[in-house]
Each structure stands twice: as C-alpha cells, then as structure tokens.
Amino acid sequence: MTTFTELPLSAALQRTLAAAQFTKLTPIQERAIPPALEGQDIIGTAQTGTGKTLAFLIPIMEMLNRETPNRETARNTTALVLLPTRELAMQVHEQFEQLRTKSITKAALIVGGLSEKSQIQSLRAGASLVIATPGRLQDLMTRKFADLRHIKVLVLDEADRMLDMGFLPAIRRIVGALPRQRQTLCFSATLEQSVAGLVNDYTREPVRIALGSVLKPAESVELKAYEVRPGEKLDVVRQLLYAEKGQTLIFTRTKRGTERLAKQLVRDGFNAAMIHGDRSQSQRNGALSGFQDGSFQVLVATDIAARGLHVDEVAHVINYDLPKMAEDFIHRVGRTGRAGLQGRASTLVTGVEVLELRQIERALKLRIEREQIDTTAPQPLRRIVQNTLAMRTLTALPGEVFV
Numbered sequence: 085m086t087t088f089t090e091l092p093l094s095a096a097l098q099r100t101l102a103a104a105q106f107t108k109l110t111p112i113q114e115r116a117i118p119p120a121l122e123g124q125d126i127i128g129t130a131q132t133g134t135g136k137t138l139a140f141l142i143p144i145m146e147m148l149n150r151e152t153p154n155r156e157t158a159r160n161t162t163a164l165v166l167l168p169t170r171e172l173a174m175q176v177h178e179q180f181e182q183l184r185t186k187s188i189t190k191a192a193l194i195v196g197g198l199s200e201k202s203q204i205q206s207l208r209a210g211a212s213l214v215i216a217t218p219g220r221l222q223d224l225m226t227r228k229f230a231d232l233r234h235i236k237v238l239v240l241d242e243a244d245r246m247l248d249m250g251f252l253p254a255i256r257r258i259v260g261a262l263p264r265q266r267q268t269l270c271f272s273a274t275l276e277q278s279v280a281g282l283v284n285d286y287t288r289e290p291v292r293i294a295l296g297s298v299l300k301p302a303e304s305v306e307l308k309a310y311e312v313r314p315g316e317k318l319d320v321v322r323q324l325l326y327a328e329k330g331q332t333l334i335f336t337r338t339k340r341g342t343e344r345l346a347k348q349l350v351r352d353g354f355n356a357a358m359i360h361g362d363r364s365q366s367q368r369n370g371a372l373s374g375f376q377d378g379s380f381q382v383l384v385a386t387d388i389a390a391r392g393l394h395v396d397e398v399a400h401v402i403n404y405d406l407p408k409m410a411e412d413f414i415h416r417v418g419r420t421g422r423a424g425l426q427g428r429a430s431t432l433v434t435g436v437e438v439l440e441l442r443q444i445e446r447a448l449k450l451r452i453e454r455e456q457i458d459t460t461a462p463q464p465l466r467r468i469v470q471n472t473l474a475m476r477t478l479t480a481l482p483g484e485v486f487v
Contacts, residue, residue: 085114092121093142094149096185101142104182110135115293116269117142125290126269127283134295134302136271137179140165140239143269145180147237148188148212159210160234161192164262166218166255168245169388170195170365171372176241177215188212194230196220197365204229218246218254225261235262238286243272244279252282259286273415301414301429301450304421305401309431309441309452317432318348321402323457324430325354325382330399331375334384335416337405345404346384356382387412395419403431406440410447430455 085091086109088101109117112130120126120143130136144163151162167173177193184190192211194203196219207214207230214221214230224230238259240246246255268290270283275294283290301307312320325332336342339360346358357371357380375383376395387407398420407413420427431452433441445451 085109085118091117091142093146096187097142097145097149097183100183100185106138110139111295112136112293113139113142115295116140116291119291120267120269121146123267125267125287126271126293127275127287127290128269128271128293128295129273129275130271130293130295136241137176140241140269140271141176141180141183144213144237144239145183145185145188149185161207161211161214161230161232162234163213163237163239164232164235164258165213165215165239165241166221166246166258167215167241168217168249168251170197170217171368171388172242173215173217174369180213180215191215194221194224207231218251218258222254222257225258232258232261233263235266237267237269238262240268240270240272240283240286243270243283244275245273247278247282255282273411301417301448302421304425305417305427305429307417307429307431307450307452308455309433310455310457311438312432312434312457314434317404317434318345320432320457321345321349321404322352324400324402325349328400328428331378331380331395331397332382332400332402333375333395333398333419334382334402334404335407336384336386337407339386341405342384342386346382349382349384354382355380356384359383359385359388361386361388387416397425398422399427401427401429403429406431406433406437406444410444413444413448 088106088109089098093101112128112134116126116128116139120140128136128139144165148163165173165176167176173193173195177191180191189210189212190206191213192203192206192215194207194214194216196217203220204224207224214232221230225232240255246252268283268287270287270290272279272283275283310320321334334345336345339362342358342360346356349356357374359368359371363371371380371383372395374380401417401420403413403416407416417429420429431441441452
C-alpha cells in the first residue's frame, strides 16, 4: 500500500484528498493509518517532517464521516487532539479544515493567545473535533465550558514536547475526564522513559511504529558547519542568504538576539520577519503566513519554531546560535528537507561553541562537514541596490508600530 487511493476511505474523503493533491503515503502514514482505521491504539515515533499529522487526522475524519449524527449526538465532541504549541495547533486545524467534508462540523481551536469568547462559542455550537493546547483546554474544562464525556478518539501529538513544557499535570486532568473506552493515538519524535510511562498508562495493546532514527537528521538534509571568528557570524549569514533563492529559517537562542538579527537583515535588504515568545499572536501569525506565502524570504526565530511550525518548503535552516540540547538540533534542522524535498542546514560556531558542536556530534553520532566562506567577497550588485532602497525597519505586523 503506497497511495491514499488504496486506503479503505469514504468516497467523500478520497475526493478531498485528491483535491488537496495528496497521493503518495509516507512511511508513517502507510504503517499507522490502516490499524488506526480499525480502531487500534497507536504509539508512533518518526523523524520530524514525515507526515504524522495526516496519520492521525485521516482516521479521525473517516470516523466522523461515517457517523450519522442525530439530534442528541450532533453537538457531542467525539475526537480530541492535544498539541504543545498554539502554532502547531493552528496548523493542524488548518489542515483539518482543508480536508473537512460538508457532513463534518467545524473543529474548535482551543489555544492561548486568541479570543476566548470565540473559542467558548465554538464549543457551545457543537464541535465534533477539538484541537487544543493542554493549558487552555484544562482552564475551559474547569469552568465547565468543555464537555469531553463523549470522546472516542484521543490524539497526543508531540508528546515529548508537551512533557518538556510542563503540561503533564494538565494532560492527566484532561485524560482523567475522558471515557476509558476510547482509541488513543500517540505520536512523538522521541519515546524517552517519561513519555513511555505516559503513553503506556493511556493506551491498550497499542501498535508500536518506529521508523528510522529519531535522533538523526533526515537523509534529505545536507549538514554543514562554519567555524568563524567572533564578529563574523552576520557576514556569513549574509553570504549564505545571497546564495539561497528559497525560504530560509534562522534560529537564535534569545528573544533579544532574534530582534537584533531580524532588524539588521532588513537593513541589509532582505525581506525578513521574526517570531519569539514575546510577540503577540497576531504578530506571530503575520510573520508565519508571510513566510509561508513567500512575502518574507527569511524568518528569524527562537526555538519556539523548532517544533511548533510546519512549513514544507523551507530550503535552508541556519543555526545562528547553537541549541542547548542535541535533540533540539534535530528538530531545528528537521524544518527543512520535508515532504520529499532536499534541504540544507548550516551551523555557525565561534569560540566555545566549537566544543559545544562537537558534543552535539558525539551525542548524535554524526560528523558535520566543515566549510569555509569568504566574508570579504563583494556583495552582489542587486543586494547593494536593494540595500539602498530598503526600509530601515521591519514590516509592521498587526498591532505593531515602529518608532
């Protein structure tokens, strides 16, 4: 089984998949969807960017398509997806709405940073699927706005990340309110002991799916490292951006570093935006949508984007600063080389970071190719022209004013 047309899906769902140009199954989809359609619990681990979202959305949508709602059950929530970040939740919600057939009600998106009133209204209107972050959903449950007594399918997506972010108490309270007789689908990039304990508590005779090494970058990503002198990082970034025609995602360690680098790149003539934890939701949405549609060539972000953002056509990831953990390195570089495309990941290191990079290499059991770049080379003429005409501030996003 290699294509979606071979799956035992309803005609309506097959039509929406075809219209969205989903044709070939990824390995995780091929292994996970058939048993999930049969109602079995799933524990799946695979490298980031391998198509885990459809692996759980398709079984949910098929269940919702086949149910015939009546007056008593039409308003019941029967499926719940828990995710670690609002960005990831919003993208899963967008994917669901893209594939939703007319017979399925709209999903309720329950996350922090967006209008609480509209979220409560969507729950009261009757949403068959709730897509939520644990903190906000727990709050609405406590206040009796969310009724999860009729859940038939629970999905824990990026379970390891949810535990890293401290959501375990909220997850336990939420799952404690669900029916014991339900299907549970758990997808995670890693299955460390803490995650294994959680999912084993909530699954019954699960099908275990582990594809490839989750602690190695995908083979579709070309890894390079540049050992530079202090003060040269910005020059190296410029040269890498001059050479790249596609979308580039740059990771920094701090919010201040993100702001500083993004504004400098704009002054250099690049269409750049930024995302970090202090940005408002509308600003983060504006930056992400502009990056997705090509309005911004460059997105500068803290690790909030390492797992929370899914953009299939990122050509190049640049680690301007090294991440704190080897696992975070995997998630960063996993933003490129997705959906069968080739990608590049460049890492800049100076001083003590050279030793930190070697520690990451040892932890991941890989060797990253070292490269040299001539930072004294003249900038392309077109960039000089752009630099002259460029605005001296970032493009204003919603609710944002530059002085």
